[in-house]
Amino acid sequence: MSRISVLVAVSAALVLAGCGSGGRTATSSGSETVTGNVTVFAAASLTETFTRLGEDFEEANPGTKVRFNFGGSSALAQQLGQGAPADVFASAAPANMKQVTDTKTITDTPRTFARNRLAIVVPKGNPGGISRLADFADAGKKIALCAEQVPCGAASKKVFELAEVTPAPDTLEQDVKAVLTKVSLGEVDGALVYQTDVKAAGDEVEGVEFAESAQAVNDYPIAALAKAPNAVTAQAFVDFVLSDKGRAVLSAAGFDNP
Amino acid sequence: MTLHADLRVTRGTFSLDLGLTIAPGEVVALLGPNGAGKSTALRALAGLLPLTSGHITVGESTWDGADEFLPAEKRPIGVVFQDYLLFAHMSALENVAFGLRARGTRRHEARAEAARWLGRVGLDGYAQTRPRSLSGGQAQRVALARALATGPSLLLLDEPLAALDASTRLQVRSELGRHLADFGGHTLLVTHDPLDAMVLADRLVILEDGRAVQTGPPAEVARQPRTDYVANLVGLNFYRGTASGTEVGLDGGGTLTIPRPVDGPVHVVFPPNAVSLHAERPGGSPRNVWPVTVDAIEQHAHTTRVRLDGAPNVLADITTATLADLRLRPGDALWAAVKATETHVYPA
Amino acid sequence: MTRNRVRGRLPVVLVLPAVIGLAFLLVPLVGLLVKTPWTSLSTSLSAEVGEALRLSLICASLATVLCLFLGIPLAWLLARSGLPGRGFLRALVTVPLVLPPVVGGVALLLVLGRRGLIGEHLDAWFGISLPFTTAGVVVAEAFVAMPFLVISVEGALRAADPRYEEAAATLGASRWLTFRRVTLPSVLPGVVAGAVLCWARALGEFGATITFAGNFPGETTTMPLAVYLALETDPDAAIVLSVVLLLVSVGVLAGLRDRWISGPT
Numbered sequence: 027m028s029r030i031s032v033l034v035a036v037s038a039a040l041v042l043a044g045c046g047s048g049g050r051t052a053t054s055s056g057s058e059t060v061t062g063n064v065t066v067f068a069a070a071s072l073t074e075t076f077t078r079l080g081e082d083f084e085e086a087n088p089g090t091k092v093r094f095n096f097g098g099s100s101a102l103a104q105q106l107g108q109g110a111p112a113d114v115f116a117s118a119a120p121a122n123m124k125q126v127t128d129t130k131t132i133t134d135t136p137r138t139f140a141r142n143r144l145a146i147v148v149p150k151g152n153p154g155g156i157s158r159l160a161d162f163a164d165a166g167k168k169i170a171l172c173a174e175q176v177p178c179g180a181a182s183k184k185v186f187e188l189a190e191v192t193p194a195p196d197t198l199e200q201d202v203k204a205v206l207t208k209v210s211l212g213e214v215d216g217a218l219v220y221q222t223d224v225k226a227a228g229d230e231v232e233g234v235e236f237a238e239s240a241q242a243v244n245d246y247p248i249a250a251l252a253k254a255p256n257a258v259t260a261q262a263f264v265d266f267v268l269s270d271k272g273r274a275v276l277s278a279a280g281f282d283n284p
Numbered sequence: 285m286t287l288h289a290d291l292r293v294t295r296g297t298f299s300l301d302l303g304l305t306i307a308p309g310e311v312v313a314l315l316g317p318n319g320a321g322k323s324t325a326l327r328a329l330a331g332l333l334p335l336t337s338g339h340i341t342v343g344e345s346t347w348d349g350a351d352e353f354l355p356a357e358k359r360p361i362g363v364v365f366q367d368y369l370l371f372a373h374m375s376a377l378e379n380v381a382f383g384l385r386a387r388g389t390r391r392h393e394a395r396a397e398a399a400r401w402l403g404r405v406g407l408d409g410y411a412q413t414r415p416r417s418l419s420g421g422q423a424q425r426v427a428l429a430r431a432l433a434t435g436p437s438l439l440l441l442d443e444p445l446a447a448l449d450a451s452t453r454l455q456v457r458s459e460l461g462r463h464l465a466d467f468g469g470h471t472l473l474v475t476h477d478p479l480d481a482m483v484l485a486d487r488l489v490i491l492e493d494g495r496a497v498q499t500g501p502p503a504e505v506a507r508q509p510r511t512d513y514v515a516n517l518v519g520l521n522f523y524r525g526t527a528s529g530t531e532v533g534l535d536g537g538g539t540l541t542i543p544r545p546v547d548g549p550v551h552v553v554f555p556p557n558a559v560s561l562h563a564e565r566p567g568g569s570p571r572n573v574w575p576v577t578v579d580a581i582e583q584h585a586h587t588t589r590v591r592l593d594g595a596p597n598v599l600a601d602i603t604t605a606t607l608a609d610l611r612l613r614p615g616d617a618l619w620a621a622v623k624a625t626e627t628h629v630y631p632a
Numbered sequence: 633m634t635r636n637r638v639r640g641r642l643p644v645v646l647v648l649p650a651v652i653g654l655a656f657l658l659v660p661l662v663g664l665l666v667k668t669p670w671t672s673l674s675t676s677l678s679a680e681v682g683e684a685l686r687l688s689l690i691c692a693s694l695a696t697v698l699c700l701f702l703g704i705p706l707a708w709l710l711a712r713s714g715l716p717g718r719g720f721l722r723a724l725v726t727v728p729l730v731l732p733p734v735v736g737g738v739a740l741l742l743v744l745g746r747r748g749l750i751g752e753h754l755d756a757w758f759g760i761s762l763p764f765t766t767a768g769v770v771v772a773e774a775f776v777a778m779p780f781l782v783i784s785v786e787g788a789l790r791a792a793d794p795r796y797e798e799a800a801a802t803l804g805a806s807r808w809l810t811f812r813r814v815t816l817p818s819v820l821p822g823v824v825a826g827a828v829l830c831w832a833r834a835l836g837e838f839g840a841t842i843t844f845a846g847n848f849p850g851e852t853t854t855m856p857l858a859v860y861l862a863l864e865t866d867p868d869a870a871i872v873l874s875v876v877l878l879l880v881s882v883g884v885l886a887g888l889r890d891r892w893i894s895g896p897t
Binding site: 098104170176196199200207 | 747842845
């Protein structure tokens with residue numbers, strides 16, 4: 027880990043402290059009680075953190091039960107567009123959130139609850155010797171990137187444009203997990219994924235910070251759905267995610283706080 | 285180049301132990317009831333089943349033995365299977381040419397030879413016909429041509445006429461007889477039909493329970509059966525007994541008077557039409573007269589066969605006139621009579 | 633007429649579920665066709681789509697050939713040999729059917745990947761690396777599709793009368809010749825059915841392919857991958873692509889049917 031990661035961690039902590047004092051609290055402000063089932067559609071990259079947040083929320087609000095549907099943000103947006111019954115949508119990209127707000131399924135203004143940035147990920151020991159973004163242009167190295175159609179791929183594209191690097195990928199994967207599978211099995215020398223994914227992937231992979239990452243930060247918006255079957259609890263869950271406690275869990279997983 | 289075989293195969297509780305010698309040009313029929321081991325013997329000779337022990341040799345070459353086993357595809361054999369097993373996706377010509385091709389004959393020659401064989405079995409116009417479009421008799425002839433086309437040293441026929449209806453059977457049987465007469469190799473015919481065996485074979489081997497119970501030329505076997513099965517096949521009343529002068533004490537009870545005096549264990553046979561039936565005890569010349577009761581009556585083409593219980597049991601063929609006369613019904617008590625001169629006696 | 637009516641009367645017990653079954657299979661298809669934005673068909677059919685379609689057809693066909701080469705002998709082994717533990721082997725052969733394809737892809741990576749059990753040596757000795765290559769697509773598709781062929785051919789072999797093989801042996805045919813000229817032709821309908829299933833499965837293969845061979849246009853991006861990725865951004869285009877894949881495959885199968893499986897005989 028480089029100096030940058032320390033810097034990021036410190037700044038994240040500062041942001042956390044700053045927001046915490048002014049943010050809304052986790053308790054419901056409405057007169058109706060927070061109880062019953064709440065169904066959350068959340069981006070696949072939130073699987074670990076939201077599962078944890080769900081448990082915490084249930085503990086803080088006895089009588090509630092949080093159910094998740096994790097999946098690709100675009101697939102979830104599509105399901106919601108087709109009228110899937112859900113209370114909350116947490117997307118990995120504003121574009122997918124916009125898809126849903128465009129259909130008037132969400133009337134609230136979505137709020138950004140986390141930010142994620144890209145990181146270079148290499149197999150344990152970095153056998154390909156990848157240390158900077160420019161190494162991705164080396165055709166001799168096996169490189170995996172997310173496909174442009176999915177958020178991490180779109181973000182990657184932006185980063186490469188900013189860095190004026192033309193990558194030479196061997197594969198364009200359909201999601202982050204697929205990229206990580208290939209990295210952890212050593213099939214590729216390097217890949218570009220989110221910082222949180224590097225963290226979640228554990229010991230099999232190593233993360234390499236790079237300077238341009240700060241320029242392509244990805245916002246994660248969340249909103250309660252207009253037709254939420256359990257609107258009160260839905261809002262309570264959104265508030266909980268945005269609370270200090272929520273942010274702490276997210277930043278522990280590697281997310282930046284907005 | 286005589287074929288010598290000592291076929292020993294053990295499978296579960298069944299065991300086959302059959303010595304077999306077939307001279308070149310000889311047709312041997314293996315005759316026996318179902319389950320006697322006929323098919324096992326044929327499969328062993330064909331190389332489809334290794335012997336448990338024993339041997340098969342033809343002239344100088346060993347096909348199966350202590351530490352030798354020539355698989356089917358290496359043996360110079362031809363087999364006609366009971367249901368022919370013609371290859372459905374090949375034409376009649378291709379079926380006949382198959383063995384030649386498999387043994388390395390060039391395509392063109394193989395087809396020409398196959399066509400000649402189809403001609404020999406009288407199927408000139410059927411070269412391109414698929415087996416499913418052939419009649420039973422035609423399929424049998426293709427199967428025979430296929431088996432003979434490779435010029436085998438041993439021809440194995442597994443119930444070659446069993447799948448045919450009665451009318452075709454007669455003709456195909458005589459044709460088969462002609463082809464067998466022309467064939468210079470060894471032939472083994474497996475059948476349960478005594479008529480096929482009698483007509484086609486030079487020698488019969490009767491197989492029961494995996495053992496040869498009688499061997500000999502058809503006429504001898506027909507005249508002097510040695511087991512109930514053979515006697516039944518050839519349609520004779522058959523008894524075992526011990527002779528003392530002109531009297532034979534039968535193993536199953538009763539005595540029979542015979543024309544010439546002998547001593548010791550003997551077989552006695554006489555045909556069912558030698559038996560006459562009487563309501564009253566007859567006097568006069570017949571020397572063997574004993575009381576019987578009617579067990580069953582079977583109507584055959586020209587005669588009526590009556591199965592009678594007594595000492596001994598006996599089969600009698602009577603004319604329709606006699607039947608009308610006696611008004612037979614099962615359970616009726618009658619007298620059976622057989623002239624001593626009608627009996628045939630031979631040592632057991 | 634009366635006779636016709638009597639003949640034509642089919643038991644409701646069979647017809648009703650049959651019709652429901654047919655609807656169950658076809659209605660989603662109809663839904664797809666109804667939703668297809670036909671007007672955008674021409675714009676969706678870019679060069680990339682053509683490339684993906686071509687790659688799909690080539691890879692599925694190669695995978696089918698590979699399956700035929702390996703699958704028929706395997707089916708023969710399962711059906712005809714006296715191999716001990718055949719029942720267990722038969723069950724194992726169906727594993728790729730049960731395995732989620734993505735897991736199958738990971739399994740292939742573990743064996744044939746750059747650091748895989750075998751792949752490591754392939755890479756070190758011959759410089760062959762299957763992941764991210766068109767050959768890798770073929771391998772992944774064959775892995776997933778082979779059970780269809782094996783099961784179909786094995787069933788046909790088990791139903792075939794082994795005495796014909798004995799007849800061939802008595803005519804002097806070696807086991808190989810017997811297999812080629814007697815056994816195989818007799819189970820040809822089973823082989824064709826298996827190959828069609830195999831091809832269709834390979835054509836639609838997604839999970840194992842993207843996991844093992846990755847996704848790169850012109851090399852490993854087959855139609856299902858293109859469809860999946862199109863779904864992320866442009867669902868309409870995805871529907872059009874699926875319909876194109878569907879029409880092409882139905883067209884190919886119908887064409888084959890006319891040529892190879894000529895009507896009732």
